[in-house]
Amino acid sequence: MSHPLGVSRPDLEVTDLPTPEEVFKVSRIGPKELFKHAVGPSLIALGISIGSGEWLLGPLSVGQYGFIGVGWVILVSALLQTFYNVECSRYVIATGETPVVGWGRVPPGWPLWVPLSVLIVIFSFIAGGWAASAGQGVFALVHGEAPPADAAEPRWYAVALLAVVFVITASARRISRALELANWVMVSAILIALLVTCVLVVPLSQWWEGISGFVTPAAPPEGITATQLGGLAGFTALASGLNWYVMGHYRDKGYGMGHRVGYISGLRGDGSTVRASGVTFPDDERNRGLWRRWYRLLMVDMWGVFFVGAILGMLLPTILMSHAVEMAGEQPTRANVPTFVASVLGAEYGPVVFYIGLVLGVLVLFSTQLGIFEAMVRVTTDAANATSPRLRRLIEGDPRRFYYPFMIVLLVLISIIIFQSLPVGLVEWSANMSNLGALIYPFLLMYLNSKLPRPARPRPWHYVILVLNFLFFGFFFVNFIADFIGDPLVTF
Incomplete structure (x- = not known):
């Protein structure tokens, strides 16, 4: 039995959904489980999210222009992106x-969409601004001061x-699990440290200014460019489109059906194979109930963890930046x-606070570096494994034999590129792309x-939200391109 879906890819095999208890090897799924x-x-998404946008572009925009006219862009972006993530x-x-494999089912087929999608992801993130910015933080930790703008040493740290x-x-057995554990540590440390710091040093008036700025509709502030605002929209929460x-x-x-398809294991893992094509479930009473259970787990993961963390991850650094601008008297x-x-x-409270701030910044930017670098390799590996029978024979069904050599190639390329421009300029480019x-x-x-089985199909209003993603983020990209080649369509 099979389920046809799209073009140019094999039909999906049909079998039952697994239970969450079967997948996670527990007797029941309670709060602890x-x-x-x-x-x-x-x-993993949040580790990337609380990074370039939250530590660089958001604070830069708020530090230069304030919250009003900027904050609502952050909130709308986070809401739209969380809906998009769920879909x-x-x-x-x-x-x-994975989505990069699924795109190959959309007419005219995988020869267009799969290579194009890999190219867009790599082109968007290979600039390495997230890595170069983390290197600046390490330089400051080593030398006790911010690096000169043209210093090479921070790039070597990157x-x-x-x-x-x-x-x-x-060193992982299962790469995704290693990333989860690393981000449990980093994201928890980042949010707790930011919260404690903000509670101790940021006055209530600036807390209120930041929170109200998120929900106050207003025109963008005079002087902010379309590229800056588009970068902020693009890298709030995650990476928009x-x-x-x-x-x-x-x-x-x-x-769900991910359990039936496989995963990419680390060098210490068992060399798990990943199926080249997916599977889906029949539309019967048992599987409808199981689908609802998996969907509820997804909603908890996305809205309860990702959205809340993304909002806190943008609010806390921006109000801290606003307070720092007020104390320093400069932007x-x-x-x-x-x-x-x-x-x-550090100048106000002493060297201990200075170094705490630097460690926090390095953690923020390294969590982004970890997620983005690995994801570029993962997307390319999934695409190649799904579309090339010749490659599958060459690697004998073990994706690691492509994953790690390609990671080394990408490491060398990014290492060259990050010496070419200011880190924040590289990040703005990636965000707008x-x-x-x-x-x-x-x-x-x-x-x-x-075209999914009927229980898994979205409701009509979900399609409306996807169109809003197109309109909101698409506007910023079109304006960015117009600005890049001549004059922006809209100025503020």
């Missing part, structure tokens, strides 16, 4: 296929951190924003999800 076993992919993950859970990512993935590149972790976590620049808050707090995805993938997703 939920957070110990089921929550996870959202943490991407719906496809993964229902079929076991290269070293890329090598750390390689070591983390290589390209968020799908992280949602494949639900397959490796074993959510951050693109060159010094990675270390600006730590420098100001992420908005390009919003012009394409919401429509591909609507096509795929409309």
